[in-house]
Amino acid sequence: MATPYRFTLGPWNIHPGADPFGPPVRPPVPFDDVLAAAVDLRFDGIQFHDDDAVPNLENLAPEALVREAREMRKRLDDLGLVPEFVAPRLWEHTHGIDGGYTSNCPAARTWAIERSKRAVDVALALGCSLIVMWPAREGTAVRESKNPIAASGQMLEAIDAILAAAPEVRIAIEPKPNEPVDHAFVPTIGHALALGARASDPARVGVLIETAHAILAGLDPSDEMGFALAAGKLWSVHLNDQNGLKFDQDKVFGAANLRGAFDQVRVLEAGRYADTGAFIGFDVKAQRTQRAGAATAHLATSRRIFELLVAKVRSFPERQAAECIATRDYESLERLVLEHLLAA
Numbered sequence: 001m002a003t004p005y006r007f008t009l010g011p012w013n014i015h016p017g018a019d020p021f022g023p024p025v026r027p028p029v030p031f032d033d034v035l036a037a038a039v040d041l042r043f044d045g046i047q048f049h050d051d052d053a054v055p056n057l058e059n060l061a062p063e064a065l066v067r068e069a070r071e072m073r074k075r076l077d078d079l080g081l082v083p084e085f086v087a088p089r090l091w092e093h094t095h096g097i098d099g100g101y102t103s104n105c106p107a108a109r110t111w112a113i114e115r116s117k118r119a120v121d122v123a124l125a126l127g128c129s130l131i132v133m134w135p136a137r138e139g140t141a142v143r144e145s146k147n148p149i150a151a152s153g154q155m156l157e158a159i160d161a162i163l164a165a166a167p168e169v170r171i172a173i174e175p176k177p178n179e180p181v182d183h184a185f186v187p188t189i190g191h192a193l194a195l196g197a198r199a200s201d202p203a204r205v206g207v208l209i210e211t212a213h214a215i216l217a218g219l220d221p222s223d224e225m226g227f228a229l230a231a232g233k234l235w236s237v238h239l240n241d242q243n244g245l246k247f248d249q250d251k252v253f254g255a256a257n258l259r260g261a262f263d264q265v266r267v268l269e270a271g272r273y274a275d276t277g278a279f280i281g282f283d284v285k286a287q288r289t290q291r292a293g294a295a296t297a298h299l300a301t302s303r304r305i306f307e308l309l310v311a312k313v314r315s316f317p318e319r320q321a322a323e324c325i326a327t328r329d330y331e332s333l334e335r336l337v338l339e340h341l342l343a344a
C-alpha cells in the first residue's frame with residue numbers, strides 16, 4: 001500500500017486579488033475562513049508565515065508570543081489540521097527593505113536574525129520544527145551594491161543562528177533566482193544545498209522546491225527535485241506552474257506544462273517522497289478575475305491535477321519504456337509518454 005500524500009496550503013494563496021497594477025478586488029479573507037477553506041478542500045495542514053500565526057509578533061513579550069502561537073495550535077487541533085512550517089516574513093518589513101540577512105545595514109542584519117529566532121519560537125509553540133527560508137530580498141537590484149562573498153557568509157551566519165535557536169529545528173531553504181530582486185544570492189537548489197553543507201549542522205538543512213522558481217532559473221523542476229531527493233534533502237515542495245520567463249505566476253499545477261507536471265509527480269513517486277512524511281504544498285495564486293466565494297478553485301484544481309497525475313504515473317507502461325531505453329529508441333519513448341498522457 002502506497003503512503004497517502006498529505007496536502008498543505010498557505011494562507012497567502014487565498015487572497016483578495018491585488019497585483020502590482022491594481023488594488024484588491026475581493027474582500028479580505030479572515031484567517032478563520034482560510035482554515036475553514038482548508039477543511040472544506042480536505043487539506044491536511046497549513047503553511048505559515050510567522051506573522052500569519054502570531055500577528056504583531058515583534059511587539060510581544062516572549063510569553064505572549066508563545067501563548068498566541070499555542071492558541072493558533074488549538075484552533076488547528078480543533079479542525080484536525082497540522083502546521084507544516086513557519087517562514088520568517090522578512091521581506092514586508094521596512095527593516096528588510098535592502099534584504100534581511102544580507103542587508104548592507106548591520107542593524108537590519110541583526111533584526112533579521114532576531115526576527116528569525118522569533119519565528120522559531122512561534123514554530124515550536126505551534127508544534128512544528130520546520131523553518132522555511134525564502135531569501136526574498138537577499139540579493140541585488142544593482143549588482144555592485146553588495147559583495148557576494150560577504151553575502152554567502154551572512155546567509156550562513158543566519159542559518160547557523162536559526163539552527164542554534166533549538167536543537168530540533170530544521171531549515172528548508174526555498175531558492176528563487178529573481179523577484180523581488182534582480183539577482184538572488186541563493187538562486188537554485190544547488191546553491192541551497194551547497195550552503196546547507198557548510199552550516200554548523202548540515203543534517204538539519206534541506207530544501208523546499210517550488211516549480212515556478214526552478215523554471216524561472218531555466219531549470220527542469222523534476223530534475224531539481226530528483227537532485228534533492230537523491231541527497232535526502234527534499235523536505236517540502238511548492239507545486240505550481242509558470243509560463244516561461246516572466247514574473248512569478250504561481251499558476252495552477254500543470255496549467256502551463258502538463259508533461260512537466262507529470263515528470264514532477266513521477267520523480268516524487270520514484271523517490272518515495274510520501275514515505276518521508278513531507279507534505280505536498282501548493283503555492284498557487286487565484287486569478288484576479290475570480291469572484292469572491294470561488295477564489296479557492298485554484299487550490300482544488302491543483303490537488304485534483306496532482307491526484308490524476310499520480311494515477312497516470314502509476315499506470316505508465318514502465319516495461320515498454322524500459323525496452324525503449326534498452327534499445328536506445330528514445331523516439332518511441334517520446335511517443336509512449338505522449339500517448340500515455342493523452343489516453344483517457
Ligand code: GLO
Nearest residue numbers: 087132134174210238248283
Ligand atoms: C514567493 C515564494 C513565497 C514563499 C512563501 C513561504 O515567490 O514562493 O510564496 O513560498 O512566502 O516562505
Ligand code: MG
Nearest residue numbers: 174210238283
Ligand atoms: Mg513558494
